[in-house]
Amino acid sequence: MSKTFDDIVKQLVDMGGVVEELKASEVYVRVPRDRLRNFARFLYESGAYFKTCVGVDERQLNNMFAVYYIFGLDELGKDVVLRALAPEDDAWVDSITSEVPAADWCELEFRDLVGIEPRNRLVRRLVLPEDWPDGVYPLRKEFKYDMRPPVGAFREELAEETGIPVGPYHPALHEPEYFELYVEGEKIVDVAYRGFHVHRGIEKLAESPRFTYKQVPFLAERICGICGFVHSTCYLMALEKAAGIEVPERAEFIRSIVLEVERLHSHLLWLGVAAHLLGYDAGFMHAWRIRERVMVLAEYLTGSRKTYGINIIGGVRKDIDLDKIDKTMRTMASLKEEFSKLTEVMLSVPQVKSRASGTGILSKSEARALSVVGPVARASGLYRDIRKDYPYLAYKRVSFKVPLYTEGDNLARLLVRVDEVYESIEIIKQLIDALPGGSISVEEYEIPVGRKAVAAIEAPRGEDVHFIITGVGRPYRWRVRAPTYQNIPALRAMLRGTPLADAPLTIASIDPCFSCTDRVVVYDMRSGRRSSIRITRGG
Amino acid sequence: MVKLSIAKILQIALKAGRVTRKYPSEQPLLTPEFRGAIRIDPTKCWGCGACVRVCPPNALTLTPKDKVATLEYFVGRCIFCGMCAEVCPANAITVTKEFELSSTSIEDLKSGVVHRLVRCSSCGELIWTEAELRATVKSSPISEEYITLCPKCRKLKFGKAAMLGRGGSSE
């Protein structure tokens, strides 16, 4: 990119934007709400990736609703945040999806949760259940966090359906994912997605009186049981950035070590599941056997096998002593040896190779348009890694490679993760070697009201973004964008035109946080018949 | 090719050997750092409610009822973060390694420490728990006649005493 950050900011001002706040790492620009798409187009053409958009009920502050569109200039390591205001009685903003397809979901999300209408696009309900009453917006300030609208409608529906053997949801219910695949014979022609079964109202809870700044890390950790530490760290990074809290170096190192341990367990988990989906159960069992060592290590370092609970504002709660260092180093050495043997065998099994290569292809241009993140982006030839682009915590102090493949198929995504396991092992060793002394948390801090900050972390699945506006005692607004959120829309591109048999592996290849079993409803476009197939994980 | 990979995976399996822990007849795979359920020591607890305020999932609750206040611990909602043990001023909470908590009834997952409440000797309003009163007396000797007063009555009494110019005592 030839443009500098100053050039971009200047051009945004020339186009009619008003710079509200200029920080070292990000800029907030207020833009007119009817011309959002022009600004978005300009930023996208300048090489920015779309991160997320956030709807905020700011009526207590200025009688307006606000929408923040967050763009990341990866090559400069800086964020541009566009802010548009809409009055309460006429709450709409211009949609940017025609320029930035990646904004599809988050625009629907603020429509559902805050009640701001994105204009000039197709809308549908995305996050809230079908029977949620119209005109009730959970993220508006007057909505009480524990208000539960009655669920009358569902009982009637149940009564009607008694005795009918399978509904579209069949025993399905597992995790957020529920896909409808439209097929012609064996070929998939389109994909529809209905998710958000796991919507638990986390963002609302964090701003409810039940929570304080100190308690939110534990809530953030439970967003995802696999990469929970990423979320609590990212929340704290955003908060510490907003409040200007300096975290001791040792705490930064410990956080980085635990983040990498988490990446190891997540990738090993995924490799096992991928092996299972390919019908290679021996690989599944061995991958999980190796993974168990990482789990024991995680428990030894933090006190819990998952949802580690060691993150607090300004540092961590548990120190790493010599015994722990010793155990970590030994685990890493044996892990590397066992893992290299296992992957060597796994990748030499011809069925694995032939089923994974050439299936579920995501081209580089599609990957760019959808702003995909993490291993999915890196397998499609996009050089994106937050650890390199926006160095955070202790990552500026270690050297590592970012694996890059250009094929964009399932095998490439598998290989990216295999390579990352080796890189993570090396990162952990380097971090342990360079572990500085000193305290592990700050004693005193103050959190001013009304500060904003964006923070991003490279989670095992890709870029995790947290946006925070500080309030009194608790966040005024806290927005989380998990990596899978950005990657699921890419599945449509991956699945179209592939045979049905490859669908389970392709869906799993983005590592979408599935749990044990997921079902896919299959519509045959010719006969209109409906049946369901199973994607199992273990068992 | 396939046969070769089978031979290789066999090698891996043989090298790993048997890793299965025969739980429950063998010890579980616990590390010394593991955080399990908490235990509240009823001889130390003051009933001050510091743990209640810090508990993220509200697994600890302090409910006053008539003459007592019960500090209830519902392990079925506990997230095992151990923050309560950290903030406890009386060191009454310990994090144990207990994880075999299964139960067939939800009531069995609750346990409580009951605190007797003390009323203000002047206005009769409930003020604090007996245990906290004792602890306060121990740590900072307060004049006998002030200790059983609620903050409002205490202020009033002290104000009167000061006006009379007799220092801390009003009689």
Add this chain to the structure above:
Amino acid sequence: MSNLAKALKAIRKSIWVYHLNSGSCNACDIEVLDALTPYFDVERFGVKLVGSPRHADVILLTGPITRESLPKVVRAIRAMPRPRLILALGSCGVGGGIWWDSYSTTGGFKKLEDILRENGVEIDRVVYVPGCPVRPEAIIYGILLLLGAVEQKSKRVEVYASES
């Protein structure tokens, strides 16, 4: 011998479980899977994961039962043959977890049980397994408790803060 005791005796050595995720964060779910893998190997007890509640002896329920998933949870449990045995896993499944009073969750198994009863679905036995997430060993312990192979350790205690 009651029907339930007979059924428990019959499934003693081959327990088929169906894993029902009602909006959980995934931690309990991967621990359920972990219980199947070499270090814990629940197949020692004949436990097998099946893909349909119609085949299941026991349902492993994880998650706080979100509003979106509630109708599907009810439908899946209804599809299960009697006796309906349920293992409510994790602090979400037992007491609603950290989001027990949020607008989009139901808040734990107790509430679900009421909804099930209103809809004419009876549950024969429930075992609550606390943990956040539940350890694989805790899941094994819960299954053994369901079968009556181990003694229950948890007991309601209420003590007065004593003087000393």
